[in-house]
Amino acid sequence: MEKRIGFIGLGNLGIPMAKNLITDGYHLQVYNRTTSKAKELEQGSITVCSTPAEAARNVDFVITILSEDEVVKDAVLGDNGFLKTMRPGALHISMSTILPDTSEELLAIHNDAGSRYLAAPVFGRPEAAAARKLWICTSGAADVKEAAKPVLESLGQGIIDFGETTGGANVVKLTGNFMIMAALETMAEGYTIAEKSGLDRKQVADFFSSTLFACPIFQNYGKFISAKQYEPVAFKAKLGYKDARLALKVAQQTETPAPLVSLVHNRLLTSVAKGNGDNSDWIAAFGKGVSDEAGV
Amino acid sequence: MEKRIGFIGLGNLGIPMAKNLITDGYHLQVYNRTTSKAKELEQGSITVCSTPAEAARNVDFVITILSEDEVVKDAVLGDNGFLKTMRPGALHISMSTILPDTSEELLAIHNDAGSRYLAAPVFGRPEAAAARKLWICTSGAADVKEAAKPVLESLGQGIIDFGETTGGANVVKLTGNFMIMAALETMAEGYTIAEKSGLDRKQVADFFSSTLFACPIFQNYGKFISAKQYEPVAFKAKLGYKDARLALKVAQQTETPAPLVSLVHNRLLTSVAKGNGDNSDWIAAFGKGVSDEAGV
Amino acid sequence: MEKRIGFIGLGNLGIPMAKNLITDGYHLQVYNRTTSKAKELEQGSITVCSTPAEAARNVDFVITILSEDEVVKDAVLGDNGFLKTMRPGALHISMSTILPDTSEELLAIHNDAGSRYLAAPVFGRPEAAAARKLWICTSGAADVKEAAKPVLESLGQGIIDFGETTGGANVVKLTGNFMIMAALETMAEGYTIAEKSGLDRKQVADFFSSTLFACPIFQNYGKFISAKQYEPVAFKAKLGYKDARLALKVAQQTETPAPLVSLVHNRLLTSVAKGNGDNSDWIAAFGKGVSDEAGV
Amino acid sequence: MEKRIGFIGLGNLGIPMAKNLITDGYHLQVYNRTTSKAKELEQGSITVCSTPAEAARNVDFVITILSEDEVVKDAVLGDNGFLKTMRPGALHISMSTILPDTSEELLAIHNDAGSRYLAAPVFGRPEAAAARKLWICTSGAADVKEAAKPVLESLGQGIIDFGETTGGANVVKLTGNFMIMAALETMAEGYTIAEKSGLDRKQVADFFSSTLFACPIFQNYGKFISAKQYEPVAFKAKLGYKDARLALKVAQQTETPAPLVSLVHNRLLTSVAKGNGDNSDWIAAFGKGVSDEAGV
Known part of the structure; x- marks a missing residue:
């Protein structure tokens, strides 16, 4: 497996999560609205992208860890959104705290576009993220949960599955x-x-x-x-x-x-x-x- | 030390607490409004009393574990209350969930009468009481806390002191x-x-x-x-x-x-x-x- | 002035309001999701329409008195919505209880389409509507308020103006x-x-x-x-x-x-x-x- | 009828109420904790008393309009309370906002002492009191309500009876x-x-x-x-x-x-x-x- 991930959102949680992925050997194509935030990762193996679309190019996984529903939707569907640049079958791991309805909506959109979607929100403050102590909740189809597993294992102390309903997590x-x-x-x-x-x-x-x-x-x-x-x-x-x-x-x-x-x-x-x-x-x-x- | 205690209140918590004291070698002079409750202790070393006053005679400690402020006050001050039968210097260990004001009031009354008072309410459901797993909170004068210690140690897994204010616990x-x-x-x-x-x-x-x-x-x-x-x-x-x-x-x-x-x-x-x-x-x-x- | 109005919504309030307009000499082009409701008006001067679009044809005023924001929007913008059939400059008098944001949104849409919009929600139970005792609140541009006035006067005991902000009422x-x-x-x-x-x-x-x-x-x-x-x-x-x-x-x-x-x-x-x-x-x-x- | 009333409580409501009684020809024996308040009535027919007990001497009615239950009880039952100086059959008209229980308690006390009690709390701000626009609620025995009527009519625009239960008003x-x-x-x-x-x-x-x-x-x-x-x-x-x-x-x-x-x-x-x-x-x-x- 190619260890390359699109990583969108370098906030208080995003930064330590990104660091852990880098430590585990992933190369990250990072995007953040405020570009300067990427400096905190500069010593690592990253490519700084200027749009979500760029960040998602040629990877199997795109992680979003953003502040709210509209921002996530815009990262996917906006003018510079990554829906159109995702590889067929690539998986959007959606780790932000958003409405179950937004997950259902994004799932349908990804399905139509030939990409995949997993809701995987996390519990934990920044220190916990740094210490890989996040609790990660997932829900959705078995195959996407299986596919995301190795990535998620770099981020938390446990992955808890809440069934098949997309927005359950x-x-x-x-x-x-x-x-x-x-x-x-x-x-x-x-x-x-x-x-x-x-x-x-x-x-x-x-x-x-x-x-x-x-x-x-x-x-x-x-x-x-x-x-x-x-x-x-x-x-x-x-x-x-x-x-x-x-x-x-x-x-x-x-x-x-x-x-x-x-x-x-x-x-x-x-x-x-x-x-x-x-x-x-x-x-x-x-x-x-x-x-x-x-x-x- | 004479191991004899006045024990008032044989409810869901009182019964297992009484049993533990009996197990530890105390003889209990028990009183309960519904006398039949004492049957649950019958195999033990107890004297069934028909009034709180009787239960408090010739002992150094009287424990109350009752349902509410008025019932506690009545046990102390009512026509058959134990205030008048307590030995000089005997200690009322008040373990019910009552108002801090009621504790302050009872302290003053005991002080006037030459007896002593300690607020020592407990946390725990009946199973915890049976397993000596109660948490006991105390507050008040150092000497009464010291005096009550051996008795309380038979009842809980920890005694936590909350300072000198009578009603603090x-x-x-x-x-x-x-x-x-x-x-x-x-x-x-x-x-x-x-x-x-x-x-x-x-x-x-x-x-x-x-x-x-x-x-x-x-x-x-x-x-x-x-x-x-x-x-x-x-x-x-x-x-x-x-x-x-x-x-x-x-x-x-x-x-x-x-x-x-x-x-x-x-x-x-x-x-x-x-x-x-x-x-x-x-x-x-x-x-x-x-x-x-x-x-x- | 031609006394012809598109009237959409024959609920508990809509029916008596429609009756009052008919009494005052208006001919109503009525639309209601449940067509049978129009029977209550049958003795009056009405045309029963099968879509909102039809109801709005060739009139200067379209009144909506519907249950919620989505239903109003659908009457305007849906496949059978009346936006496209309204005369240039015709006025949508929006009397339902909806969000101010929905009014702002509809105003923009009407402005783009060459039609006009007025928020004019009402207070009163059905009996009050029947007795022309409704209180009608309006807000928006002076000209639309002026234009709607004669129609609104058939419906209530007072029209209270709350300024220029579209959604104020x-x-x-x-x-x-x-x-x-x-x-x-x-x-x-x-x-x-x-x-x-x-x-x-x-x-x-x-x-x-x-x-x-x-x-x-x-x-x-x-x-x-x-x-x-x-x-x-x-x-x-x-x-x-x-x-x-x-x-x-x-x-x-x-x-x-x-x-x-x-x-x-x-x-x-x-x-x-x-x-x-x-x-x-x-x-x-x-x-x-x-x-x-x-x-x- | 002798027009002499014991009047206890010269607060924001008490002052205008007292003035109206004076205007109607009553002589008031007033008592207030802060004596200086009586100055506002000085031009009128009053006797300033130094205790509630004094204020109640030789009158048929004692009005209390005080801030809270404990203050009312103290005016009746305290060391200087008026219970012991009331004439047999004299009527305590209790106009303060107090608990129904306090009324029940006071009724029992008055009955034992040979005096009478009526709960007659009022609605209205000071201006309303000045304009005799108070609404007066009463409840209790028919005879006490009848007896209090002439006095209450000097104070409000209406007396509303809420039945026989003492504390109902x-x-x-x-x-x-x-x-x-x-x-x-x-x-x-x-x-x-x-x-x-x-x-x-x-x-x-x-x-x-x-x-x-x-x-x-x-x-x-x-x-x-x-x-x-x-x-x-x-x-x-x-x-x-x-x-x-x-x-x-x-x-x-x-x-x-x-x-x-x-x-x-x-x-x-x-x-x-x-x-x-x-x-x-x-x-x-x-x-x-x-x-x-x-x-x-």
């Missing part, structure tokens, strides 16, 4: 991000009640994250929430808001009344509306959001 | 129960969205509870939520509602706006209002509550 | 429907608390709707809510849900965190998810929704 | 205050969405308050909300919060899940927690609360 990803937001709201409220009762916020967080809630989300995010430390910005509030909006959309589409989805959606929307979408982490939307309302 | 307990309710709501909404998207509810739950949310609450409760199994009733919805009400009260007292506390409070109140307070588990209030609204 | 309409939903939730909760306190639900409603809340919404809807009378179905829950969804969308687009919009959205979604979208009135979604949760 | 009052809060939230969200859509906030408010919502609450409060004018402070946010807390308590006691009660409760709690309980009007808690979150 996207639902799992959005559900998971909702669950993380819910955990952030939970900790923010709980630890603030404790703090205002005279307890040590950190000690309370330590107790819960080493007993009943001894798991990565409550441990890793709990550290930030309990210490009220919201810098540096690892995942922008506006991206969190986008995910909340997509989760709410899936709740609407599946006709699932979900008041907690609404609550976390509004918490993030507040952060964005106040002008903090770009300059604060989604953790702050919850941690600082609750603290502010509580006057502490 | 009660706040931690209510915070924790709120966090469990929030996790139940989170899973109920998330897994229902997944289910209605065509995914396997159980598979989604397994993924999250073995990765991002690999911790007791998401694992143990997640099993019930994902399987929609709400029997047998281990913790009645009405007791869950009582805890939600107390958590909301602490949020009010500390002036902490907490919309998620309100949300879980209303979820449990709905279960109680519909007449399910006694005959269903608090897990069902969330799991079945969300499913019902979603029409599945 | 649509925002007002969605805001108003949100406010009605909020009033329904308010009454449902308030009157149920009163009822469960032993008061006469109707007497409480009468007091408020003849004093502090002496206005059409609290009076007319209050009668249904207080009497728990949810038949006949005048406005389907699913249409209410659609409006709540659009209101939420405008809240998102304008970046306005709106927890009460979320609350009423979820109340209506619950009704739809439970399978009552078609067979119950939106009033029931609130009135019965609150009663059910309260166990009465 | 208190429930109506709390329900009404909840409904006002809900209207404030409704307008704040609706008008902010309109504003951020480019519409004129005031014009939108004018439309609704002259058509669908043409009633005192939407007109009077709508003026403040739409103009974002929150000065002067007529009703402190902390008093609004107290009422929200009581409404929530009644919802709990009657087992009525009421998410909108929770929402307005949290809105007011936020205002209090941020330190604005005393220095801002409850209208601001909603109007400014929503605007702040929306970044405008």
Whole structure:
């Protein structure tokens, strides 16, 4: 197998993922809207491309890890989109957090064009991506899952299959991000009640994250929430808001009344509306959001 | 040391806790409103008492593990309450889930009467109590914490100290129960969205509870939520509602706006209002509550 | 002026509106998806058309009063849409409850095609439409508002202008429907608390709707809510849900965190998810929704 | 009939009410915690008393119009309370916004002491009180309602009877205050969405308050909300919060899940927690609360 991949999206996650692929011997044809980002990979085996179309030329795999549905669609279908430059049978591994409907739409488009599509969204912050500790969710036809496997194994600690429905993995990803937001709201409220009762916020967080809630989300995010430390910005509030909006959309589409989805959606929307979408982490939307309302 | 303890409250948690103390060589003077409950301990070294007052006679420790603030206060202060029969310096170990204010009130009363008081609420379902796996939170004066230690060590896997404020441990307990309710709501909404998207509810739950949310609450409760199994009733919805009400009260007292506390409070109140307070588990209030609204 | 109008949409509102136009001497070229609905107008001066395109032929005005954005767009742009059959300069009076964005989109399309567009959504239940008591909100260019005036005067008791922004009137309409939903939730909760306190639900409603809340919404809807009378179905829950969804969308687009919009959205979604979208009135979604949760 | 009344509570409502009674020929024995407040009545026929007990001596009626349950109870039962100085058969007209339970409790106490009790809470801002435009809600035994009538007629534009249950009128009052809060939230969200859509906030408010919502609450409060004018402070946010807390308590006691009660409760709690309980009007808690979150 030729170890050459089109790689589109050099954001906080894309960069470490690209590095791991390079380390594993892949040559990457990278494309990013802001070209300067490619400099972070410069020592590696890459070709910097000026369009998605170029990045997809003569490869068997194109990975997209982008910020939102419209950006992914544009990378595929836009004037400089890669649909028309893909090899017959080449596989688009779609790792962004997008709607299941977008996956279904892209699958149909690829099928018509003679290329293939796999939804493979990931869980993990940039450090996890760097450490190949991402969890990768997949869903779709068996052959595309099989084909993508070697590539995905360079990126994460586990590939979890959620069946044949194309967009299933996207639902799992959005559900998971909702669950993380819910955990952030939970900790923010709980630890603030404790703090205002005279307890040590950190000690309370330590107790819960080493007993009943001894798991990565409550441990890793709990550290930030309990210490009220919201810098540096690892995942922008506006991206969190986008995910909340997509989760709410899936709740609407599946006709699932979900008041907690609404609550976390509004918490993030507040952060964005106040002008903090770009300059604060989604953790702050919850941690600082609750603290502010509580006057502490 | 004389190994004799007044033990008041033989509910789902009280029974296994009492058994462990008996196993460790304590003789218990037990009292329970429904006397028949004592039969479950009959093979052990116990004296069945007909009032709290009797149960507290000639012992150094009185444990209360009761359903709510008023019941605890009545056991101490009622016509048959144990305040007047306690030995000077005897220690009331108060393990129920009650308001911090109730603890402060009881501390003052005990101090006036020459007896002592310790808030020591516990986390754990009946199985955990049986397996001595409870987490015991304490707060208060150093000497009472020291005094209670040997008794508490028979009951749990860890004693966590939350400082000198009498009611601090009660706040931690209510915070924790709120966090469990929030996790139940989170899973109920998330897994229902997944289910209605065509995914396997159980598979989604397994993924999250073995990765991002690999911790007791998401694992143990997640099993019930994902399987929609709400029997047998281990913790009645009405007791869950009582805890939600107390958590909301602490949020009010500390002036902490907490919309998620309100949300879980209303979820449990709905279960109680519909007449399910006694005959269903608090897990069902969330799991079945969300499913019902979603029409599945 | 030739008194001939293309009239598309013979729903609960469309029928009485059409009747009033006929009474005022207009000849209507009517189109409705379900053709049989036109029978209700048969004694009048109408031509029954089999497509929107036909309905718009040789008239100066085309009125659409349809259920949702996609249906309106399809009437204009679909294979049998009326865009291509409209006279140059003819005016599309768009009276449905749709997104402001849809209005902006339709305006651009009409402008390109040489026709004109006016957003003119209405407030009022079918009885109000029959009695020419609708409130009609308009926004857009002065000339189109002027042109539509004589037609609109046959339909309502007042035309309120909200400025030059094309979609402004649509925002007002969605805001108003949100406010009605909020009033329904308010009454449902308030009157149920009163009822469960032993008061006469109707007497409480009468007091408020003849004093502090002496206005059409609290009076007319209050009668249904207080009497728990949810038949006949005048406005389907699913249409209410659609409006709540659009209101939420405008809240998102304008970046306005709106927890009460979320609350009423979820109340209506619950009704739809439970399978009552078609067979119950939106009033029931609130009135019965609150009663059910309260166990009465 | 001797026209002499004990009048306790010279707050924003108490002052104009007292003035009207004086105008109607009553001599008032006034008591207020802050004595200086009585100066506003100095030109009238009053005796300034230094305790509630004094104020109630030798009169047939004692009116209380105070800030909260504990203050009312203290005026009746405290060391200087008026229970012991009331004439046999004298009537305590209790006009504060308090819990129905407090009314039931006070009724029992008065009955035991040989005095009488009537719950008669009022609706109206200070201007309404000055203009004798208050709405007075009563409930209880027929004879006490009859006895209080002449006095109440000096104070309001209507006396509405809600039956025999002592605390019934208190429930109506709390329900009404909840409904006002809900209207404030409704307008704040609706008008902010309109504003951020480019519409004129005031014009939108004018439309609704002259058509669908043409009633005192939407007109009077709508003026403040739409103009974002929150000065002067007529009703402190902390008093609004107290009422929200009581409404929530009644919802709990009657087992009525009421998410909108929770929402307005949290809105007011936020205002209090941020330190604005005393220095801002409850209208601001909603109007400014929503605007702040929306970044405008």
